[in-house]
Amino acid sequence: MNKKPYRGFDYYWKRYGIFATLLITLAVFAILSPLSLTPNNLLTVLSRSAIIGISACGMTFAICSGGFDLSVGAILGLSTCVFAANLPLFGLLPATLLTLLVGGLAGMLNGLAITKLKIQTFVATLAMGMIIKGVALLYTHGSKQMLSRTENAEAKIFSQNVNIGSLQVQLAPLLMMALVFICGYLIYRYTRHGVYTRSIGSNENAARTAGIPVDRTIIIVYIVTGVTASISGLIRASQLMQGSAVLGDGFELDAITATILGGTSLAGGKGNIWGTFIGAILLAMIRNGLNMIGLSDEYQRLTIGLILLAVLAISGLQELREEKSA
Amino acid sequence: MIAIEAKNIYKSFPGIKALDDVSIAVEKGEVHAIVGENGAGKSTLMKIFGGLYDMDSGSILINGTPCEIKSISGALSHGISVIYQELNLMPSLTIAENIFVSDLPGSLGQVNYRKLNQQTRELMERLSLNAKPTDLVSTLSVSQRQMVEIMKAVSHNSEIIIMDEPTAALNNQEVDTLYNIIHKLKAEGKTILYISHRLREIFDISDRVTVLRDGRYVGTRLTSELDENALVSMMVGRDISQLYKYQPTQPGETVLEVQNLEKEGVFSDVSFSLREGEIVGVAGLMGCGREEIVKSIYGLTRRDGGRVILQGVEKDIKSPSVAIKEGIGFVTEDRKDSGIFALMTIRENISVNILRALSRWGLIRTDMEDELLVSYTSSMNMKYADEMQRIMFLSGGNQQKFILARALASGCKVLIMLEPTRGIDVGAKAEIYSLLSGLAAKGMAILVISSELPEIMSVCYRSLVVFQGQITGNILRDEMDENLIMRCATGNETYFSKGAQI
Numbered sequence: 139m140n141k142k143p144y145r146g147f148d149y150y151w152k153r154y155g156i157f158a159t160l161l162i163t164l165a166v167f168a169i170l171s172p173l174s175l176t177p178n179n180l181l182t183v184l185s186r187s188a189i190i191g192i193s194a195c196g197m198t199f200a201i202c203s204g205g206f207d208l209s210v211g212a213i214l215g216l217s218t219c220v221f222a223a224n225l226p227l228f229g230l231l232p233a234t235l236l237t238l239l240v241g242g243l244a245g246m247l248n249g250l251a252i253t254k255l256k257i258q259t260f261v262a263t264l265a266m267g268m269i270i271k272g273v274a275l276l277y278t279h280g281s282k283q284m285l286s287r288t289e290n291a292e293a294k295i296f297s298q299n300v301n302i303g304s305l306q307v308q309l310a311p312l313l314m315m316a317l318v319f320i321c322g323y324l325i326y327r328y329t330r331h332g333v334y335t336r337s338i339g340s341n342e343n344a345a346r347t348a349g350i351p352v353d354r355t356i357i358i359v360y361i362v363t364g365v366t367a368s369i370s371g372l373i374r375a376s377q378l379m380q381g382s383a384v385l386g387d388g389f390e391l392d393a394i395t396a397t398i399l400g401g402t403s404l405a406g407g408k409g410n411i412w413g414t415f416i417g418a419i420l421l422a423m424i425r426n427g428l429n430m431i432g433l434s435d436e437y438q439r440l441t442i443g444l445i446l447l448a449v450l451a452i453s454g455l456q457e458l459r460e461e462k463s464a
Numbered sequence: 465m466i467a468i469e470a471k472n473i474y475k476s477f478p479g480i481k482a483l484d485d486v487s488i489a490v491e492k493g494e495v496h497a498i499v500g501e502n503g504a505g506k507s508t509l510m511k512i513f514g515g516l517y518d519m520d521s522g523s524i525l526i527n528g529t530p531c532e533i534k535s536i537s538g539a540l541s542h543g544i545s546v547i548y549q550e551l552n553l554m555p556s557l558t559i560a561e562n563i564f565v566s567d568l569p570g571s572l573g574q575v576n577y578r579k580l581n582q583q584t585r586e587l588m589e590r591l592s593l594n595a596k597p598t599d600l601v602s603t604l605s606v607s608q609r610q611m612v613e614i615m616k617a618v619s620h621n622s623e624i625i626i627m628d629e630p631t632a633a634l635n636n637q638e639v640d641t642l643y644n645i646i647h648k649l650k651a652e653g654k655t656i657l658y659i660s661h662r663l664r665e666i667f668d669i670s671d672r673v674t675v676l677r678d679g680r681y682v683g684t685r686l687t688s689e690l691d692e693n694a695l696v697s698m699m700v701g702r703d704i705s706q707l708y709k710y711q712p713t714q715p716g717e718t719v720l721e722v723q724n725l726e727k728e729g730v731f732s733d734v735s736f737s738l739r740e741g742e743i744v745g746v747a748g749l750m751g752c753g754r755e756e757i758v759k760s761i762y763g764l765t766r767r768d769g770g771r772v773i774l775q776g777v778e779k780d781i782k783s784p785s786v787a788i789k790e791g792i793g794f795v796t797e798d799r800k801d802s803g804i805f806a807l808m809t810i811r812e813n814i815s816v817n818i819l820r821a822l823s824r825w826g827l828i829r830t831d832m833e834d835e836l837l838v839s840y841t842s843s844m845n846m847k848y849a850d851e852m853q854r855i856m857f858l859s860g861g862n863q864q865k866f867i868l869a870r871a872l873a874s875g876c877k878v879l880i881m882l883e884p885t886r887g888i889d890v891g892a893k894a895e896i897y898s899l900l901s902g903l904a905a906k907g908m909a910i911l912v913i914s915s916e917l918p919e920i921m922s923v924c925y926r927s928l929v930v931f932q933g934q935i936t937g938n939i940l941r942d943e944m945d946e947n948l949i950m951r952c953a954t955g956n957e958t959y960f961s962k963g964a965q966i
Binding site for chain 1 (some may be wrong): 764783784785787788794796801802803804805806807808812816817819820823826827828870874
């Protein structure tokens with residue numbers, strides 16, 4: 139039917155829109171503050187984006203399956219507490235594994251609430267977020283779990299500065315992000331779980347009718363968002379040398395923002411893992427760039443909000459055009 | 465007098481000419497049918513009339529004056545109402561609220577419910593809908609909802625009412641009610657444009673018929689001057705008797721047997737069997753429980769009791785994935801709601817439930833997926849651009865073939881097909897029928913649940929009839945007759961053909 143592919147603005151926007159936005163942002167900051175373009179700063183931006191990026195990668199699956207996860211912020215907070223409290227007791231590896239296990243368990247509870255109790259994802263993950271944060275506060279008696287830098291030097295492993303020539307970079311977050319995204323992409327693109335996730339987001343009724351294990355797939359999706367939030371928690375705890383229930387406050391919205399900026403549709407069925415990757419970098423870049431030119435947090439929020447609206451408006455108008463002509 | 469006239473309409477979408485120099489003139493007060501295969505351009509033309517699409521060039525004249533229809537409200541202000549295939553009602557609002565939602569009586573934002581319900585009651589009396597204005601739409605049957613859509617159109621006092629496949633979800637009785645309404649509207653001088661795939665309806669209800677083919681105008685005739693074969697050959701350029709012929713097959717061993725299936729308040733004491741190479745129809749009115757019966761066999765819904773025996777062994781089928789493993793294939797009655805994955809590629813739409821067999825070390829082998837796609841698309845004559853095309857861009861007939869291919873790909877021995885040709889055109893219909901009889905010839909046991917009696921009578925070896933959750937008929941092909949089936953379906957008779965296995 140559609141023999142000649144139609145290649146107008148819409149075609150290119152769909153594929154490269156988020157990347158173009160990133161380049162434009164970079165160019166703007168380069169003009170405003172030449173320091174933004176130094177290799178050191180770019181590497182800083184990249185490693186800063188890791189915390190959001192890793193969770194957003196998990197979030198991409200949740201959104202693609204037609205839901206989302208509002209509890210990742212709380213899971214991140216709880217993870218920092220679990221890590222900080224258990225590292226002095228059990229050592230690095232057990233503490234790390236325990237943290238990931240807690241994240242996975244929290245995610246599994248989300249998945250079970252959604253599939254077995256039939257609670258809407260918004261409510262299920264909102265409530266679970268509150269519960270998890272409550273648990274984290276109780277667990278830490280409402281205070282911070284500080285890690286002593288000398289006694290717990292190995293905690294730095296997730297955020298250690300490494301010198302490469304004249305460049306200094308936090309290598310671990312970068313490697314972890316790369317690993318998460320490569321795995322995420324392979325799973326999304328080449329595995330049953332990826333196809334099942336997309337098919338559920340595209341049409342849950344059809345997925346059930348076709349005999350796809352809908353409940354199991356959804357539970358796995360939320361376990362993965364939980365685990366990725368925990369990985370982000372490990373990095374944050376390591377960077378700050380502390381654990382606190384409030385460290386993830388508002389973080390869930392960052393993860394969702396990065397995902398949506400990257401072109402994953404909240405309506406489900408359409409995901410874009412690399413888009414999420416770039417979305418996370420874009421968020422980090424805006425924060426970093428505005429910091430460099432001396433604008434404070436309120437301007438960062440304002441700018442991110444505006445960019446999010448602009449990107450979605452372009453895509454929304456595009457869909458409207460497609461509807462009118464298809 | 466001409467009520468609405470379209471002249472030299474052109475409309476193209478990326479890569480396809482949807483309308484290519486189409487002109488049509490509709491007389492005031494007539495029922496004018498528009499027919500054509502899927503992709504012929506009928507829906508596009510109606511959407512241009514309804515203000516949903518802009519045309520590329522051409523002109524529209526209403527009562528002889530040229531006018532531009534830019535939006536849905538623009539169409540309404542020109543006196544055109546369109547009732548689309550998909551109903552656009554809000555289930556949690558009442559009938560009255562749904563009908564007048566864009567024009568609620570009252571002042572200062574306050575709704576005058578007395579007046580609203582009074583207006584609605586008058587309308588309901590006029591069209592003889594048996595319900596209360598305050599009933600929630602969610603409590604209505606599909607045909608009643610259709611009626612509410614029609615009342616919405618009438619409430620705008622539109623002179624021209626366009627109905628796009630209004631009977632797609634109606635059973636025979638409900639179609640009669642719709643006919644009555646159309647007659648009433650016609651008597652009031654309204655002009656009706658009627659789109660349908662069901663040729664019988666065209667002959668039942670229309671005064672004139674316009675045929676479109678591949679986006680082009682073929683011709684307009686007085687319906688009384690045509691017969692079914694002549695109309696079909698206008699539509700497809702071929703004769704219908706060439707399209708599909710029943711191939712008798714001799715049933716073999718029993719493959720599927722169900723005993724005493726029951727679900728409280730829905731069906732009870734349902735027992736029947738299905739043999740290799742046998743196509744068995746299941747007829748019945750909407751709401752008689754036949755969908756629920758077969759869905760419970762497939763594990764899609766629960767039932768209270770009864771046994772399902774496959775090739776002599778009793779099976780506990782708790783979910784569709786178990787059913788597929790045991791060799792039961794299923795094609796849904798509602799492609800859009802529970803059939804296709806609209807956003808996904810055609811390749812994924814075929815392979816999605818046999819991915820385990822197509823994977824190695826957990827990774828899907830796209831080369832094997834492609835092989836699967838090619839083997840089915842070539843043997844089933846499916847048309848598509850490339851393997852990455854999204855299924856939403858295919859015609860209904862092609863989508864249906866993909867869903868059928870998905871069921872077959874999992875290697876089923878029993879195929880349950882609901883409404884095999886709902887909403888697809890004559891050409892594709894005949895192809896589906898040929899596919900089914902080809903499958904039966906190879907030994908597939910097939911259950912066809914259909915609301916269209918001609919369909920059951922043309923493809924089935926025998927047919928079951930269900931009334932209020934019980935089997936009231938088991939009729940062999942030779943004895944099938946529309947009246948007999950209807951009498952069984954309405955509970956006026958039970959008929960079991962002699963010598964027929966049930």
